[in-house]
Amino acid sequence: MRKNRKGQIHNEFRLLVLDDDEMITLALRAYFEGCGYTVDIESNPLRAIEKIRLDHYDILLLDFLMNPICGDKVVEEIRKFNTDLFIILLTGHKDLAPPVKTIRELDIQGYYEKSDKFDQLELLVESCVKSIRQMQTIRRYRDGLNEILNDVTTLYQDQNPQQLVAAIVGQVRSLCQEDDVFVMLNPQNIPAFSEKVSLVSSLLLSGSGDYELDAAQFMRLYYPHFLDAIQRIKSSRQPDLCEQRLALPLHDESGHFLGMIGIHFRQAPADTLIQLLTLYSRQAGSAIARMILHTVLQSRNDQLKETNKQLKASYMETITAVRLMVEAKDIYTRGHSDRVSYYTTLLAKKRIPDPQRLERIRLAGLFHDVGKIGVPDSILTKLGPLSEEEYAQIRRHSELGCQILSAMSFFQEIAGIIRSHHERWDGKGYPDGLAGTQIPLESRMIAVADAFDAMTSFRAYRQSLSLDQARAELIRNKGTQFDPELVDDFIEILNDYAQIHAQLEWTFHEL
Secondary structure, eight states, X not given: OGGGTTSSSOOSOEEEEEOSOHHHHHHHHHHHHHTTOEEEEEXXXXXXXXXXXXXXXXXXXXXXXXXXXXXXXXXXXXXXTOSSOEEEEEESOGGGSOOHHHHHHTTOOEEEEOOSOOHHHHHHHHHHHHHHHHHHHHHHHHHHHHHHHHHHHHHTSOOOHHHHHHHHHHHHXXXXXXXXXXXXXOGGGOGGGGGGGGGSOSSEEEEEGGGOSOHHHHHHHTHHHHHHHHHHHHHHOSOEEETTEEEEEEEOTTOOEEEEEEEEOSSOOOHHHHHHHHHHHHHHHHHHHHHHHHHHHHHHHHHHHHHHHHHHHHHHHHHHHHHHHHHXXXXXXXXXXHHHHHHXXXXXXTTOOOHHHHHXXXXXXXXXXXXXXXXXXXXXXXXXXXXXHHHHHHHTHHHHHHHHHHTSGGGHHHHHHHHTTTOOTTSOOSSSXXXXXXXXXXXXXXXXXXXXXXXXXXXXTBOOOOHHHHHHHHHHTBTTTBOHHHHHHHHHHGGGHHHHHHHTGGGGTTO
């Protein structure tokens, strides 16, 4: 700093000289302005305190013995509102200087005995300047880290690729206070994702300032300037600074090169800033890798969902065909499953608000007899009474239906409903002898609807019952065969039977 004595280089630091001796203040101003500092002078301690309160100074050169208050009192007042100011105490009377304890308590950085030469004082000022620069570096680093911590959380939010690279550009601009910034991303460099590169454009570019161009313009005008830097950062994984152009690599956690951040600085960046940008670029690389992985997985998940949807639709067609085949075996049972499904859904709506669960109940009603595909036609259409062996085969249809539906995972819950739809409230049903609330609610509902439709439908071996007769049978068997509360609900539904029958008219056409 002494080489600046002639004022050839001006620095950014401001000094305030406070002394009631005008000769001293003028001499110190001339000397330190010659060293490149901006220097103000003041002879009144109270005015000096107000100046420091209203303006910014880095260093105060302060005379100890003054009127109306001494230097230590001046410092005491200043420290009430400014703890950053560096203070050097001046005195021409060594014996009257404040004790070391006071100097420490007031955070005074230096002590100087006045003389005709200011070399020693200049050394003290230079020491203060070094400390100030270190503090500024620490603060910039701290503030930069805080900014990175605040920014990085937004990078990990769900964004599409273009939104993410644009967000990175904005955050880098804020961090380095430069306008000419770009992010260039090439997902083809990631082996694991190259097969899905069509999901993320083969080149993603977002820029600001001079770099706010479309990809073709950027590649023609600016990409050549960064070619060598790109090769260096790909292999070194370290930032590359050349002619005030900084290239920062973007890597994933495995070290695969994803792209780069480019910045054109107006003046050479400080090492601290490069360190902060390097730290940020690592976080940005991780966020980009996560975004690409999320995009790939989302696509594969969508494909899987579509395949699953098609598989479910295909299986539904198969099960429906089986159901229709069962009903085709016996002309008298045609439409039975449709009606049971309709009745069961009406009953379920009184107790179950969940649409997905209601849909499962509707399907369970449709497919509740699908297991009869495994029962011989001769048994299903027999006019006379069944033998014990034949009845045992009939009873197996609920288990067989469960097995058929269990073949696909998305029918698992329906399969369980179908298995238990012939259980009885008193535990005398089949196949598992469940009782009361051990029986799934949906199965208990189907049991009521199934019995009602069977009673009100014509069979070759008997006439159908009237509505009143079927209602009476349900009431008579509640608490034994049926859940009593569900019977009450169903009886209430039957108050609108005329309307219900009209809705189901199409199911009776073949009868």
